[in-house]
Amino acid sequence: KSTEKCERNRRIKQCVSEKLDLRLILDENSFAIINDIAQTTNGSIDYIFLTTIVTLCHWTMGASLKGAQAYNTPLILFSILCGGSSSKKSAPIRIVKEACEAVEALDGIPVNKSSINASVNMESLCCELEKQPNLLQLWDELAVFLGIFGSTRIDRAAYDRGLMCEFYSPTGIVRRQLVTRHNVMIKPCLNIIAAGHPKRTIECLSGAGSKCQDQKDQNEDGLFNRFIIAVAYKYRPNRETIEPNNKIPKLSHLFYLTKKLHHNTEEYVYNDEAKKFIKDVIYTYDMLSSDKSNEDDFLASCYQKSIERVERVSLALHILKICSRRLFNMVEDIESFGILDDRFKTICTEQELSEADHVIDYDTCFRASLLTKFYLNQTKMLAGYDPLTDNILVNKKHTMDVPENEVKHIKKYIENHPSDRILLSSLPANLKRKITKDQYFVIFREMELEGKGKIEETNNVTGPKGVVFVKKKKTDHQPSTSSTTNQQQASVVSTTNEQATIALTTNQQQINQTSSINNQETNEP
DNA sequence: GGAGAAGCGACTGAGCATGC
DNA sequence: GCATGCTCAGTCGCTTCTCC
Numbered sequence: 001k002s003t004e005k006c007e008r009n010r011r012i013k014q015c016v017s018e019k020l021d022l023r024l025i026l027d028e029n030s031f032a033i034i035n036d037i038a039q040t041t042n043g044s045i046d047y048i049f050l051t052t053i054v055t056l057c058h059w060t061m062g063a064s065l066k067g068a069q070a071y072n073t074p075l076i077l078f079s080i081l082c083g084g085s086s087s088k089k090s091a092p093i094r095i096v097k098e099a100c101e102a103v104e105a106l107d108g109i110p111v112n113k114s115s116i117n118a119s120v121n122m123e124s125l126c127c128e129l130e131k132q133p134n135l136l137q138l139w140d141e142l143a144v145f146l147g148i149f150g151s152t153r154i155d156r157a158a159y160d161r162g163l164m165c166e167f168y169s170p171t172g173i174v175r176r177q178l179v180t181r182h183n184v185m186i187k188p189c190l191n192i193i194a195a196g197h198p199k200r201t202i203e204c205l206s207g208a209g210s211k212c213q214d215q216k217d218q219n220e221d222g223l224f225n226r227f228i229i230a231v232a233y234k235y236r237p238n239r240e241t242i243e244p245n246n247k248i249p250k251l252s253h254l255f256y257l258t259k260k261l262h263h264n265t266e267e268y269v270y271n272d273e274a275k276k277f278i279k280d281v282i283y284t285y286d287m288l289s290s291d292k293s294n295e296d297d298f299l300a301s302c303y304q305k306s307i308e309r310v311e312r313v314s315l316a317l318h319i320l321k322i323c324s325r326r327l328f329n330m331v332e333d334i335e336s337f338g339i340l341d342d343r344f345k346t347i348c349t350e351q352e353l354s355e356a357d358h359v360i361d362y363d364t365c366f367r368a369s370l371l372t373k374f375y376l377n378q379t380k381m382l383a384g385y386d387p388l389t390d391n392i393l394v395n396k397k398h399t400m401d402v403p404e405n406e407v408k409h410i411k412k413y414i415e416n417h418p419s420d421r422i423l424l425s426s427l428p429a430n431l432k433r434k435i436t437k438d439q440y441f442v443i444f445r446e447m448e449l450e451g452k453g454k455i456e457e458t459n460n461v462t463g464p465k466g467v468v469f470v471k472k473k474k475t476d477h478q479p480s481t482s483s484t485t486n487q488q489q490a491s492v493v494s495t496t497n498e499q500a501t502i503a504l505t506t507n508q509q510q511i512n513q514t515s516s517i518n519n520q521e522t523n524e525p
Numbered sequence: 526g527g528a529g530a531a532g533c534g535a536c537t538g539a540g541c542a543t544g545c
Numbered sequence: 546g547c548a549t550g551c552t553c554a555g556t557c558g559c560t561t562c563t564c565c
Binding site: 413426 | 533535
């Protein structure tokens with residue numbers, strides 16, 4: 001259990017160490033708004049940013065993108081704020097919730113007709129979506145969200161998950177049929193923000209989080225690969241709090257203006273450059289996905305989902321940009337962005353989206369592709385992959401337990417070993433250290449990355465496969481394979497390379513052969 | 526410098542797990 | 546059922562360390 005926790009911490013740290021510089025992703029107006037919130041609330045800017053763009057999607061009231069592909073992409077985002085209990089996940093959720101409530105209050109929407117939903121089961125969520133198709137669902141705890149699947153019957157969990165997948169890319173009418181009743185949801189538009197503990201979040205990606213018995217394949221529908229995950233770590237708060245700058249628009253202003261600009265169902269397009277670029281990005285992800293499709297479902301799905309994601313993210317960034325710019329242009333009319341008032345409401349009602357506002361440029365798409373890649377890597381790292389090589393860092397925690405000089409020694413042992421193929425299972429037997437096979441495997445992996453050789457499977461025809469490390473052949477023969485071996489041994493080494501290899505496998509016959517040969521040779525002098 | 530202890534690696538065999 | 550891999554306990558021989 002403690003090693004599990006250790007591995008979880010490693011992944012979180014890895015995610016956090018890969019910094020997202022929002023200055024490179026956002027235009028200056030948008031950054032000013034997001035940064036102001038982060039500084040005044042002392043919260044993680046990554047959380048604030050993610051909750052903001054998801055909520056922004058909600059207030060575009062079902063806007064869509066005539067994308068680079070044949071079909072229209074709805075502007076819907078699912079997101080998870082992932083972090084430990086002290087990483088302040090709830091604060092950003094509260095902040096957007098309050099901003100949304102202010103938006104609805106200004107338009108006189110009664111609380112019971114609010115589009116900010118907090119359903120605790122699939123039943124009520126679908127009923128709400130039936131009543132009003134545009135909902136923002138906030139889950140303060142991911143566990144609650146997971147609990148909504150099949151809360152009445154375990155075999156309905158898969159159905160509900162499937163439905164959730166459909167909400168991500170809804171087509172016209174979505175139906176949910178139960179024995180007693182059925183829901184008909186017309187163009188549902190559900191955006192999700194959930195706060196999740198690292199343990200639960202990682203379980204979702206690996207699929208072990210649900211209550212179904214067959215836990216291994218629970219994420220096979222890729223539901224959680226649709227979620228954008230922002231990871232933050234607990235950090236030291238600033239002692240002095242920064243007062244909000246009233247010259248900088250607040251989230252409530254941003255959302256209200258977005259809502260007013262989208263009173264019609266808007267459709268956005270790319271310009272030619274942007275479209276060409278996005279097509280390239282999509283092609284790259286498609287290639288990566290098909291490369292992985294036969295060997296790794298999870299990665300294949302992650303790449304596939306990145307195709308949809310890069311389009312959605314570019315639209316979200318685009319809308320954030322145009323709305324922020326408009327807000328900053330209002331600074332002269334509005335002396336203070338303190339609270340949402342009727343004066344602001346009047347100004348907003350005059351605003352209309354222009355023709356040019358509907359066109360996404362290359363720059364935004366480029367930034368969106370950076371952001372997509374960043375979130376893709378975060379997901380990979382959370383799932384235990386190395387983002388660059390796509391290798392699974394299997395229980396990397398173990399190497400951390402092994403002292404460095406031990407690792408060095410083992411690497412040297414493998415390198416200097418007369419055999420050029422080393423069977424993994426021979427190591428724990430021969431090197432009597434308190435190191436498991438998994439730990440030796442990680443050392444293999446490291447050596448592979450260092451270019452010392454390659455990890456392969458044994459080439460037996462039947463039965464389970466063993467793991468061998470095939471060393472890279474040295475071009476120049478080094479006579480001093482080991483300073484400790486005497487000359488007699490060295491001669492054995494050079495002549496019986498192959499036999500030594502075989503001896504490392506545990507095939508009895510072959511071992512007998514080898515040992516008899518070895519005995520002969522050693523007995524000779 | 527030599528004797529003995531300690532450490533290390535090669536190898537065996539048994540029992541068990543796993544895939545065909 | 547068979548072939549193979551994995552793990553563990555154990556033996557043997559060699560090297561290195563330590564103490565006198």
